[in-house]
Amino acid sequence: xTEAQHPLDHLLRADRxxxxxxxxxxxxxxxxxxxxxxxxxxxxxxxxxxxxxxxCSARVAGYVRLDGFHTTHGRAIPFATGLKLAKPDLTVxxxxxxxxxxxxxxxxxxxxxxxxxxxxxxxxxxxxxxxTGGQFGPTTPLSARSTTTPYGNFEPPFNLPALVAASxxxxxARWTVFHVRRLITAFQExxxxxxxxxxxxxxxxxTGYLRRNKLGEALEMMRYFxxxxxxRHGADPAEAGxxxxxxxxxxxxxxxxxxTYHERMREQLARSFIEPYAEKVSEEIKAEEVES
Amino acid sequence: MKRxxxxxxxxxxxxxxxACAEGALAAGCRFFAGYPITPATEIAERMAERLxxxxxxxxxxxxxxxxxxxxxxxxxxxxxxxxxxxxxxxxLMMENLGFGYMTETPCVIxxxxxxxxxxxxPTLVGQGDMLQARWGSHGDYETIVLAPSSAQEMFDLTxxxxxxxxxxxxxxxxxxxxxxxxxxxxxxxxPEEEIPIVNRKTxxxxxxxxxxxxxxxxxxxxxxxxxxxxxxxxxxxTHDERxxxxxxxxxxxxxxxxxxxxxxxxxxxxxxxxxxxIEDAEVVLVxxxxxxxxxxxxxxxxxxxxxxxxxxxxxxxxxxxxxxxRDLATRxxxxxxxxxxxxxxxxxxxxxxxxxxxxxxxxRPGGAVHAPRELLTSIEEAFHD
Numbered sequence: 001x002t003e004a005q006h007p008l009d010h011l012l013r014a015d016r017x018x019x020x021x022x023x024x025x026x027x028x029x030x031x032x033x034x035x036x037x038x039x040x041x042x043x044x045x046x047x048x049x050x051x052x053x054x055x056c057s058a059r060v061a062g063y064v065r066l067d068g069f070h071t072t073h074g075r076a077i078p079f080a081t082g083l084k085l086a087k088p089d090l091t092v093x094x095x096x097x098x099x100x101x102x103x104x105x106x107x108x109x110x111x112x113x114x115x116x117x118x119x120x121x122x123x124x125x126x127x128x129x130x131x132t133g134g135q136f137g138p139t140t141p142l143s144a145r146s147t148t149t150p151y152g153n154f155e156p157p158f159n160l161p162a163l164v165a166a167s168x169x170x171x172x173a174r175w176t177v178f179h180v181r182r183l184i185t186a187f188q189e190x191x192x193x194x195x196x197x198x199x200x201x202x203x204x205x206x207t208g209y210l211r212r213n214k215l216g217e218a219l220e221m222m223r224y225f226x227x228x229x230x231x232r233h234g235a236d237p238a239e240a241g242x243x244x245x246x247x248x249x250x251x252x253x254x255x256x257x258x259x260t261y262h263e264r265m266r267e268q269l270a271r272s273f274i275e276p277y278a279e280k281v282s283e284e285i286k287a288e289e290v291e292s
Numbered sequence: 293m294k295r296x297x298x299x300x301x302x303x304x305x306x307x308x309x310x311a312c313a314e315g316a317l318a319a320g321c322r323f324f325a326g327y328p329i330t331p332a333t334e335i336a337e338r339m340a341e342r343l344x345x346x347x348x349x350x351x352x353x354x355x356x357x358x359x360x361x362x363x364x365x366x367x368x369x370x371x372x373x374x375x376x377x378x379x380x381x382x383x384l385m386m387e388n389l390g391f392g393y394m395t396e397t398p399c400v401i402x403x404x405x406x407x408x409x410x411x412x413x414p415t416l417v418g419q420g421d422m423l424q425a426r427w428g429s430h431g432d433y434e435t436i437v438l439a440p441s442s443a444q445e446m447f448d449l450t451x452x453x454x455x456x457x458x459x460x461x462x463x464x465x466x467x468x469x470x471x472x473x474x475x476x477x478x479x480x481x482x483p484e485e486e487i488p489i490v491n492r493k494t495x496x497x498x499x500x501x502x503x504x505x506x507x508x509x510x511x512x513x514x515x516x517x518x519x520x521x522x523x524x525x526x527x528x529x530t531h532d533e534r535x536x537x538x539x540x541x542x543x544x545x546x547x548x549x550x551x552x553x554x555x556x557x558x559x560x561x562x563x564x565x566x567x568x569x570i571e572d573a574e575v576v577l578v579x580x581x582x583x584x585x586x587x588x589x590x591x592x593x594x595x596x597x598x599x600x601x602x603x604x605x606x607x608x609x610x611x612x613x614x615x616x617x618r619d620l621a622t623r624x625x626x627x628x629x630x631x632x633x634x635x636x637x638x639x640x641x642x643x644x645x646x647x648x649x650x651x652x653x654x655x656r657p658g659g660a661v662h663a664p665r666e667l668l669t670s671i672e673e674a675f676h677d
Contacts, residue, residue: 046519046521062525062527065523067518067519067522068524068526069368069518069526069527070527070528070529071361071391071528072361072391072528075357075388078325078354079361079362079364080365081325081351081353081362082362082366082367082368082369083365083366083368083369085323085351085362085366086323086349086366086367086369087371090369090519107354107358108361111358269344272344273345
């Protein structure tokens with residue numbers, strides 16, 4: 001690099017530019033928010049790992065200058081589970097799309113939330129399969145057009161915050177790529193949260209979703225995000241369903257505490273293995289006290 | 293500090309599945325992710341009991357896809373990792389298996405085979421996954437498959453599987469079967485210091501100098517783990533030496549040919565066979581797994597009846613020991629291949645025979661092993677024709 005550097009170059013693989021995203025795509029904004037969140041959070045970046053599955057959003061794992069794993073379709077969460085269990089001091093962030101996490105990977109999503117393993121899952125929801133050219137997915141609103149719903153979608157979509165909250169996540173938030181400051185804060189809170197945290201990021205897909213549904217350019221979607229958002233922290237995530245052109249419930253819906261997978265495992269094992277596990281537990285509690 | 297030793301040195305009476313779990317622990321495996329399935333469940337049960345004793349981690353995942361995903365993740369955390377399953381679960385693992393070959397992730401996958409296809413015969417023996425193990429994931433790759441024939445070998449070959457996976461950086465498959473998994477036999481576990489252990493080559497130079505997929509002369513690139521500061525990018529996409537995705541046909545050729553070549557070039561190090569009575573044999577029984585035990589008895593019966601019969605057991609099934617079979621084909625009058633499938637490894641034997649000698653399949657679709665007498669009939673036919 002001889003040119004003037006971008007202030008975030010040390011966190012991005014500038015040698016991989018240009019990226020694959022279309023003009024107007026919101027994934028880059030979400031990635032920038034993640035990188036800014038990490039920089040401000042002050043965690044040692046050598047210990048931060050980004051894991052993704054397949055799809056446009058999944059490419060983030062290869063653009064951030066961190067350990068990144070671009071795994072198989074839908075399997076980012078179980079791969080991240082293995083990483084975290086084998087090396088518990090890693091900060092493990094799953095960054096992927098709605099199709100990857102909620103359709104092909106949906107089973108892993110709910111089970112990871114149930115286990116309350118200390119993972120952060122960032123789900124960019126652009127309402128469509130973008131990489132394959134605009135097929136409907138598990139988050140596509142009713143009546144929306146896609147290449148595989150040419151007469152309009154008649155499958156009801158998932159309400160992701162409600163799904164994940166019901167499955168046991170201890171932190172659940174939803175923002176849009178218009179709300180960048182809120183998004184950065186949410187990423188920081190989610191990463192800092194002990195246990196399974198989930199942030200849904202609504203994002204425009206001008207090529208695969210907006211164009212086919214005659215919703216205008218990406219900017220129109222940003223205006224929609226601004227105009228029709230209702231921020232209500234602590235709202236019941238059951239109310240967060242999305243209809244085409246309808247209002248968007250945003251905010252931090254869940255921020256609770258319950259024992260993590262590791263805490264429960266160690267507590268249970270300590271009953272059988274007094275020496276190693278009791279010591280491990282107390283060491284960890286001490287370490288956490290020092291951190292906070 | 294630790295409650296149990298990792299290596300249970302001594303003489304035991306174990307079933308094959310338990311011996312496999314103990315072999316994994318002796319090899320240094322400290323992570324197991326699995327999903328219950330007959331007849332492999334006892335491996336998970338043993339690991340669930342033993343891993344916490346040695347400071348390792350056991351997790352029961354939501355399915356076999358997740359199990360192998362977690363194993364691959366654990367391996368990239370620098371921990372030796374294993375999963376165990378049977379046919380239906382093995383089918384679910386095929387995509388991630390390919391990810392393991394493409395990203396060169398060391399790990400061990402045990403398949404205790406049962407009768408198939410589909411749900412098939414959950415409690416009964418089969419050897420129907422031998423070609424799936426070789427060709428089941430999409431695209432071109434080479435693999436290593438070991439086939440144990442005893443509870444002792446469930447221990448020994450699990451260690452060998454780990455060592456090969458670490459040395460050549462790939463998933464190594466242990467293809468057992470319901471009988472070898474459940475047979476209870478004497479298993480001798482040697483002292484820890486007598487068990488050879490291979491660990492993956494690691495890179496410890498400066499970060500700027502590290503190219504994750506730049507191979508050494510042996511075609512195997514040194515590995516790092518997540519969290520060590522190397523900031524690696526690992527993808528299942530075709531990638532260059534930096535690990536960066538590429539759509540160039542040249543990069544594809546360089547990568548895929550190396551993945552294949554690193555195994556083919558080292559086949560002499562990888563292939564293990566056991567032979568008996570080959571020197572004067574006119575007919576050779578070629579078998580593996582539980583079928584090799586039956587074949588051994590058939591050889592004994594045939595020799596007692598005055599037939600010059602030899603026995604060749606494939607300990608390594610893949611890469612296939614082509615050279616040895618081609619060599620034998622020039623001087624024996626027939627190969628007899630008993631299998632608990634409708635003709636899988638026999639195709640390889642026939643290919644190596646190249647028409648120079650007869651290849652006689654003796655096939656059953658699983659459910660029960662052959663009777664030695666059945667094989668004897670085939671042996672007699674081979675001599676009479």
